[in-house]
Amino acid sequence: MKYAAEFRDPTAARALLARIAARAEGLGATRARPIRIMEICGGHTHAIFRYGLDRLVHEGIEFIHGPGCPVCVLPMARVDECIEIAERPGVIFTTFGDAMRVPGRRGSLIAARARGADIRMVYSPLDALELARRNPAHEVVFFGLGFETTTPSTALTIQAAAREGIGNFSVFCNHITVPEPIRVLLEDPHMVLDGFIGPGHVSMVIGIHPYDFIAQDFGKPIVVAGFEPLDLLQSVLMVLDQIAEGRAAVENQYARVVPERGNPVSLAAMADVYERRPSFEWRGLGEIDASGLRIRPAYAAFDAEAKFGVGYGAPGRPAAPEPEAEGCACGAVMTGRMKPPACPAFGRGCTPETPLGALMVSSEGACAAYWQYGGARAAAE
Template sequence: MKYAEEFRDPKAAKALLARIAELTDEIGATKEKPVYIMEICGGHTHAIFRYGLDKLTPEGVEFIHGPGCPVCVLPMARVDECVEIAERPEVIFTTFGDAMRVPGQKKSLMQAKAAGADIRMVYSPLDALELARRNPDREVVFFGLGFETTTPSTALSIQQAARENLTNFSVFCNHITVPPPIKALLDDPHMMLDGFVGPGHVSMVIGTHPYDFIAEDYGKPIVVAGFEPLDLLQSVMMVLEQIRDGRAEVENQYARVVPEHGNPVSIAAIEDVYEMRPSFEWRGLGEIDHSGLKIREKYRAFDAEEKFGIGYAAGQRSVQEPEGCACGAVMTGRLKPTGCPQFGKGCTPEMPLGALMVSSEGACAAYYQYGGARAAEAAE
């Protein structure tokens, strides 16, 4: 219970953990036959490791770390395309810092920058817009990356660029959506998931109804959760209660931030600017139908794919993952991070081979960062 002392309300944490233990017994889940709960969001993965929730909960509850870390599911080919755009002399390439160290086939954006490309880390696509205003003789490209949490920001920025008639601003759109990979995982006959902890901030944008299919079509419970450790424990408890009762519902533990119907302004901007691609490639998961967004025809002047003839506009170019990298198996829950032969050897947060080691939200980086300390403590 050492970690529970760190909680804002240790008493509440202990009560929730006791309730989770009772429910696990009532369900009859054991170490040999656990209930598998997937936390979809990479932020939740990070929080689970940070607070040691996987160790505090009973052995009969096993967390499977979902695909909700956008840099982790970014295929190498897309990084190569970023580098290709960034190396054009007229281009200022802007990106969230998270994407800088993701390995490409030849180099990462960080390495391309070191080699002389004008690549700049920004906090917001609004920074890229400002760069375009200040540098009318340069082409400013923003790397649009992320799930529904960041999609509104690029949609609203493109709308703003259109209002200002900026001709030197474009977005290299690689936005992806949360529900399709969940459906793909549920369709995988090898996947043994019993329930889900749903993403908090994605749901703040899209609301809770996009998850209805999980309960209605697949009969699995899902609880949208906040990021505090107590939120996560309460959500796990709610998932277990549904399992015990034989219910499958979409519940909202994070209603204080997540409205049932999401954020209307953001949803309208996304619908105005983007349309669904027929399919999109995910690292480790392959091509998934209707899972990635493309900039609509009416905003094609702001579409870097159109402007530079690159990416999905130029046809598929799938690239093999690096030899020995087991990111795909880890991401689908078939392998624990520590089961990868490269873990902590050929692949570390300082020198990542695979994308799951790059971001603090990636399962491998979380294992690496917190796993060692926990193992040492267990040995005490």
């Protein structure tokens, strides 16, 4: 396990935990008045619980789980539009597995498949493009969703379809961007945060400078982190060091993977294929300006919204966000106002087998992380 085992070394972890404890005590952090650090990425949330870091760090450190799960923030109306497209005659609808069980008003994609829709799980948009090549009599639609991590692969696939002139392939674009919702959270007067652990995979694409506003405009430290336990512990210590030194900056703990300016090939493909939407709805956060991407007119032939007449501005689309299922507190959990066990549905009406909300469905959802690594204990707390 080269390049993984060295970031899981128990001796090094104990040394970092001791340094974190010393810093936290020096800052006067206690369980009653903790230093609140938000990990933006759902992958970090799962790593924190997988390795028990929430229980190992000093009691004056509290992890706040951010909206860093693209499946979890998908609004119900978009799920309904997926089903509407998938149920049309002659359509093969393709998606990543995480999106199959996200509930909308009309159920989930997996329920639509049970009703007869041709919905298939794929591992990449290139798999969907290959389906289009092999099935020229069908319209093949790829459900493009995710943050900047997955956005380039969809863009490159659209470019490939355009070069080949494949007319029966399109993308239902639901790609979203990370920095904009963080600004919304920081502008919320009820949100108390002392620092951030920045997403590693997203930053691999966009670099670290899109987060400059967090330090410059709001005076909060942010450290882009890797996903192993030592990565996360070092990142926590780096945030605490900034607080202790009275400064706020964007720092890169994950420099072995994340380039300062991002990936130029990915950024170029994204700029060619996408443009910003004026706004996009986030489950739990509402409409956020310039936080979503749509396909540029030059690639309209591969835009499922244009091809099927769905999406923003389409007739019959709800004007206001759909409310969550009764008893579901996904919005409060996603914005750090509530921990999953405090949700009245957690472990009762909402479990991985019978999920009420997206946070229990996705492999990166906070509720799924609590359940997987805490289970009945977390539900009883």
